Every structure is written in C-alpha cells, then in structure tokens.
Amino acid sequence: MRSSPHILIIGGGVIGTSIACHLAVQGTQVTLVEAKDLASGSSGACDGLVFLQSKKPGVHLQMAMESLKRFRKLQKQLPVPVEFIQTGGLVTIETHEEYRAMKKYVQDQQAIGLDVQLLDRKQVLQREPGLSRRIIGAAYSPLDARVNPISLTLGFALAARKNHAWILTRTPVTEILVKNNRVTGVVTSRGTILADLVVNAAGAAAGKVSRMAGIQMPVMPRRGQIAVTHAGPPVLHHCLISAGYIAAKYNPDLARTAGQGISMEQTENGNLLLGSTREFVGFDTGNTLPGIRKIITEAAARLPALAAFQIIRTFAGLRPYTPDGLPILGPVSKLDGFVMAAGHEGDGIALSTITGELMADSLLDRKPAISLDDFSPERFDSLATDPMLQTDPETWRPAAQAVPQGRIR
C-alpha cells in the first residue's frame, strides 16, 4: 500500500461519517460519497440508544463498552452538540419466565464486569415512578445512555470536513471500477472518482453496493417503525427496553409467548421516541397501521403517562441486518482495495465511535484496539449458495422467520 492512500467511503450514515472523521483527523485523504443527504438512511430514522445491556456478552458487548468510553470524550471533538447523556437504562420485566431468563442474563453480564443489577418492582418504581405496576422488575445499568443520532452523524461529517475530507451529497455511486482484481475507484452521478481503497458503508444497501463490485455480502434491510410524540413534560428518565427481545435470545420458547417488546426514550426536547418493529419487507420505508398501532399500545401499557401525549409523527428506518447479528468490518480478501463497514443492524449508533476508530486503524494498516477477526467478511463464505445471497433483497424473506413479522423489539 502507498504511504498516503486516497480512501473513498460510500455512504453518509453514522458509520461512513464516523470512519471519515477518524481518518480525516489523522490527515488522511478522504472522500465520502452519499446518494441522498447525510443521515438520510437508517441513521436518521432510528432511536439513539447507546445500550450496553442489550448486547450479547462477548465481542459484541466488548465493542459496545469500548464505544461508550469514546462517547464520553466525543463531545469535545465534534462541532455540534450530540446530546449524549448517560441516563441509565432499564430492561423491564413483566412475566416470571422473563424474570428467570433475565436473571441468568444479568449474571453473565456481571461475570464480565458490567455494572448491572436486577431490581424488583419497588426499586423500579422508585427510579421511574411513571411506569405501570404490571412491571415486576427490571435490569438496571447506570452505564446505558442515549445520543441524538442525527446530530451525531452530522457532527462526524462536519468534523471530517473541517479536517479537509471531501463530502459529496446527492451523489449516488452507480458502479465500482475494478482492474486486475483491484478496486480503482467508483463511478458516481457526478463522474468518476479514483481511489486506492473503497469502503462500503452503505448500511442496508451494502449488499447492493457489494454486488457492483461482483462481491456477495449477506446484508439485508430490516425495517423498524417508530412513533414520536410532541415535546411534553419529563415522564421517563431512563432509556427503556422491554425484556421480551433479550429474554427470547436466551429462551427461544419465550419468543412465542412473551413476544412483544418495546423501546422508549425521552429526548432532550421532551419528545418520546417509541419503537419499533423488525420486518423484512425489502427497501420499503413506509409505515403500516398495525405496526404503529402495536408500538403505541405496547408503549402506553408500560408507561401510562403516555396517554396524555400526542403522536406527531411516525417514520421507519432500514436496519442493516446480517445473519449473525454482527457487523461486517474489514478488507474483502477476494478483491483488493474493497473494504466492508456495514451490517450493524440495531446497534449502529451505539457502535459508531469504536467502528470508526477500528476501521481507520485497519485502513491505515495499524493494529486495531480490538481484533476485527470476528467481523471478517470471510465468515460468510460458506453462505455462497444460500438463497439469501441469490435473491434480490427486495423480495428476500428469511426461510423460517426466526422473528415473526411485525415483531416489536
């Protein structure tokens, strides 16, 4: 590799801009190409939870913990306020099955040193008096936080630009140039841009973008719908998710009975964000009546004070889904100069800072603080004949829908 490569990043979401920012502050020559506007993809249509408790113990949780450390320092480096606040997070428990599953989960997390504890109903209500009495307990961690995902993405981009990164918006990449099994640049709506390294940070569209280079990557769009209330008085002081989803990870039977799950947070402004569904419906970012109805009723059942709020808007984002729930990070060995940085599914915001740093190190041939081996694109080579890689993402649906459609986190 040359001493100062020109690195081109495809995608202006939180991942692409974070990588651009981390590279640019080190004086690297960076170009970021975004098809629409910055944060117009999933990063502009999501919650802003930086939740540790929801991450699987192991490398996933390790990434999240490292990311959190960096979030604390981040505000000083970015030119706009990103509203990062460690509110503490609650994982609410409603049934005794959930309670048993969560108990084991919390023990595992405590074993690796995460500051988390199980609260009973009284303790939960002390912390969060507005919650429904049907909640029998909760797992609590003071570390869980939230951030404004849009400001975060714009902040990374503005910081990158300050350090001379070239950011092009409304410029879709239509082709990836390959010569002698080496990427040489991209063709965009505004012409050809040559580059030594091309980073695919196209979020849910990363599969499509890979195909432009003749590479198959199992990244699929997974829709999440969200409802937003007007800015009201503070009624929720922590970030909150319900145990349904996490418990189901440990006990698949619960997925069927406990089913419903929900996430809630109240932003700086006082708006409540209520989320969300997990659906495979191609690249459709529409909202559905059953989807938003379910989110709102589920949320109101846990937070009765919600009844006094009004919904002002709904929207939907496309999570970049991968089969094992981990992002795909690092160079693609089959094609020189082509690097993946996508597939964070529901954790892209939380993992953005660490991803940017690790990717910058990897791109500049330094040893990353956490090994990227677990995230290597090659781990999916065995999927080469899988229908997932053969079908169009528009029409692909998982064979046995592990998580039923319309399921709420």
Next chain:
Amino acid sequence: MADPYRNTYHVAVIGAGIGGLSAAHTLAGHGFNIVLIDENPHMGGQFLRRPFRPHNSDTGGTASGSRSRLLDRIHQDPMVPAGTWLAEAVTAPGAGVDILHPAQVLGIFPDRRIWIMASPTAGTAAGQDARLMEIKAEILVLATGAREQYLPFKGWTLPGVMSLGAAQILVKSHQVLPGACTAIAGTSPLMMALANDLLKHRGHVAALADSHSMRWKMGQLPFFIRHFPKLIQGACYAARLFRHRIPVLHGHSVQEAQGQERVSGAVFARTGPDGCLLPGTDRFWKVDSLAVGHGFVPNIELPVQAGCRVTYDPALGGWAAAVTVNMETSVNGIYAVGETTGIGGAEQSWIQGKITGMSILEQLGCIHPLQSRWGRFVKTRHQLYHRADECRSYGALLNRVCRVPAAAYGRIPDDTVICRCENITMQTIKQAVQNGFTSWSSIKKATRCGMGRCQARICGPIIQKIIQALTGTEPQIIGPPVSRGPVKNLPVRLLIPSAGNPENPPGQEKGQ
C-alpha cells in the same frame, strides 16, 4: 350521517370544500357507496364560511350583520349560491353520500386504507370524544384544499397577530371581531375581502398595507380583463374601503408588530422593488390585532403520503399534486381535485370536481361507449376541460399577485423565529445554510425546524423560500416537504384499549 359500521366504500372523498362537494355530487346517484370526509363541522371548505351559531358577543367587540346593501349584491360571487346549492344537494337525505364530519384524516396507507379521527357528534370540535376508524376505498379523491402562507417579520409570533384566514373565520363563522382595531397587511386578495367583512360587521380597520405598488398593480390590470367579474368584485371592495376612509398603503409592508404580551401596534414601511424595506419610511399604527397573509400553498400532505407525485410551479402556488387532465394522480385509483392541485379559486375546484366525478364514473364502468349519453358525455367533458384551463390561467394570475419578491425571505431579521414549534430562528437557519444544508430534508436534520407539532405545515414553505433566497437553489432541488402520518396530532389515549374505544378490543393485556 355515516353508517358507523361500514368501513369499505367504492369512493372516499377527503375534503368537503367546493372541490370535494362537486366530485361527490357528480358521483352521487349511480349506486356507489360514497363517503365524504371533512374535519370541519360545516360543508364548503374555505369558501363557504357560515356562522356556527347565530349570534355571539363575548370578545373583541360585537359583530352584527349589517343591512344588505346594493354593493353586496353586485359583488356577490356567483359561486356562493352555486356552492350552497351543492352543499345542500350532497347532504340531502337520499343523496346517497355518507357524510363523516368533523373527522380528520390522519394518514393514507397502502391499498387506499385511510385512518380517521372522527368525532361521533357533529358540531363538536374534532378531538373531543373522538374515535379512531379505518376505511378502505376502491377510489380515493383528495380534495384537501390550500392554506395560507406568510413572510415572517419581527413580532409575528405575538398574540393578536393572525392570518387573514383566521381573522375571516372569526368574523364569518364565529361572528367575533379579531379586535377593536385591526391592521391588515400582505399581498393577498383576501386582504380586501377581510377588510370588507370587518367593515360589514362594524369592525374598525386601521389601515391596509399592500406590498405591491399601485404602478405594479395597474400593470397587471390588462391580464384581469379576461376575468372581468373578479375586477368588479375588487372594485366593490375598494369602493367600500374608500367610503369608510380606510387608508390603503400601496407598496408598503409590515416591518414589525410591537407589543409586550400581545400586539399593541404595527409598523408599516415602504417596500422597494426587490422587497426590501426602505429606511425612514416607517409609520406606526396603534392596533390590537394585525392580520397578514402572503398568498396560498396547496395542502399536499395527504397526496405525498399516498405516494402521489408532486410538482413545483410558482403558477400553482408552489408544490402541488401532479394530475392528468382527468385529475388522476400518479398513483392508480387516487384522484386529486381543487386547490390540492394548484391554487385557482372556487370555480376551478368546482369544474375539477365535475371532471373527477366523470372520470371515476368512467373508470367504474358507468359510462358505456355505446350508451346514448356517450356523445353528450364527451362534449360536456371537453367543455369542462376548456373551463378548467381558463381557471388555471386565473390561478396563475392570482399566484403572481400574491407573490413576494424572493429576496424578501433572505432579509428576515436574524432574531425572528421561523419555526414556531421548535423555536428556530432565522440565524440558526442561515448558519445551517452556510454549512451546506440546502435541501429541505437536510436543513430539517441540521436545525430541527419542522419537527414539532405542526410538522412544517407553517414553516415548511417559508424555509424553502429562505434557502432559495440565500443560495439561489431551485425549489425542485430543495425538495418538497416530506409527510408521514399522522397529518394532525393524534392523542395516544385514543389508541389505548378500554376507555370506551370499541374499535380497540381489549385482550392484549397480560395479567399481573
């Protein structure tokens, strides 16, 4: 009254202004199930404003109708009796049209499913005792009309400053004067109409400031010759103002609304050709209310949500739903009619409603080519096409008369609030534009403008014009405001099972 149990219709018409009424009337009597939905407790939209109650005298002075004068009779718009007749015909028992009002359409979802917040009793404001319902229709007609547009100025958020339309609603529907002494300003023909309404109801008008100079207006006169009745109407309005010695300041704009808790005075200043205010020409008027308006923009939230293509054209009043000559939108089975498709006055809505109705009848197979009516059908339709075109040309004139020089939007003072819901000032917007956020969706992300309760219904068109003025970016590139359901705020309590909400069966609750 709508059948409370029915939830599928052949045709659902959203909006009971002249456009929606006309479409529903053309469709009625052919054996189809038709529902007409409007959020207002009365029929006729913005045009037919009638008193809610016969009399009222609580605030802001009494308003009582004056003796009908010759002037009123001369300038009465022929569309008023026509519209009144339409409203009666459509609502008559046996007309075959289900009327659902007051009921707000919150959203349009795939397969023409519409989500409605309906008040069970007509006459109460929507939202009280409301219930949610869902209707599916084979064909949708979007007749959501238009709303007013503003050029913000210092103090425009003070209580007592209101839109011309709001003042008109107070006088005409609630029979209440907006204040003891009102000033009127802007660029809209509605200014004259409002001044007349106020005078008729014994209100006091301090002054009327029209941003266009007398000379510019005279230059427009020849274009209005084709629309002679409108000229007569204007002349009658002017005559009444003259008789009451109301000062009319041509080439003046409002510079500032003054006051502590509410408006106590208005400052008007002479306007230069590019919309700038000339220093040293300001004049103060002591008033307790100020009505302003700078033309109209089509309500395109529902068409956008339904996925219909919208186009930008200043002659249409900005972004408008794109339609074919038969009023079909780009989405199969969805029609748009009236000012949703471009500002053009009540007659345009009426004609377009007829065309829509005929096209739908044709689509539903009611018009067989061999039927004897066929010949007449074609002829009538061609006559209607022709009249619709004439209305469009009047609309283009109207929009030109309402237009404010683009540069004026770039000169709004820095500390003026632009997005009232999120409290975003001109300075913040300017800064974001300097940082390169020059599209609607990006400036919204960078500043939070348009993210509040009104979801950019007020500030959206203003911010687009500011970006245009500051950077010269074409509106097509800035992009139309994005719209997602619910179009109007939806109280969460309506979605909660129990609480007398038959539509939400209980049972999802987990015992504990």
